[in-house]
Amino acid sequence: GESVGLHLPTLSVQEGDNSIINCAYSNSASDYFIWYKQESGKGPQFIIDIRSNMDKRQGQRVTVLLNKTVKHLSLQIAATQPGDSAVYFCAENINSNYQLIWGAGTKLIIKP
């Protein structure tokens, strides 16, 4: 079965607030993690990635946190905007084999 999964299928956030999307994984050999954003009618787009030798990485308005002890990954979006509405996927790579294993996705809804 899938080793990557999400806690919440849908997340509603007030515009301007911070969003936190969570992801759990089960394989200790996972060495790379990546977050993608998929807007309606489009293919997934890269947001941010992190290697297993790191516990935090920041981008523009986004931060990914990795807790290897509990095998948990989160994506934080600061000051959520209407354009952030999408489905967010986490994916992992195991043993550097360049194949991504995808979670089921979380739909982020922005409330005005």
Place this chain on the structure above:
Amino acid sequence: DADVTQTPRNRITKTGKRIMLECSQTKGHDRMYWYRQDPGLGLRLIYYSFDVKDINKGEISDGYSVSRQAQAKFSLSLESAIPNQTALYFCATSDKSSYEQYFGPGTRLTVT
């Protein structure tokens, strides 16, 4: 112009028909992938190719075949389409030194 293109974008076909989905890329990447996405699920890997002479089965290759005609072209065939192959199909590419994958816009396939 889009870096990864897929044709057709939408297709309706009947059970038992053979159908081919095409993918082209201008990114110069060696690696190409075919995924399917079902409602509420993440992406599942069908086939992948790390170069023109290297083709590998993914998680759900049964009922599908692929052809890597050139570095820039990777096509997916359904030999005899069945209704449970109704899904959204994505092609992706990556550079051999990177885990990041770049996706096409998707092909929505309906098998009746």
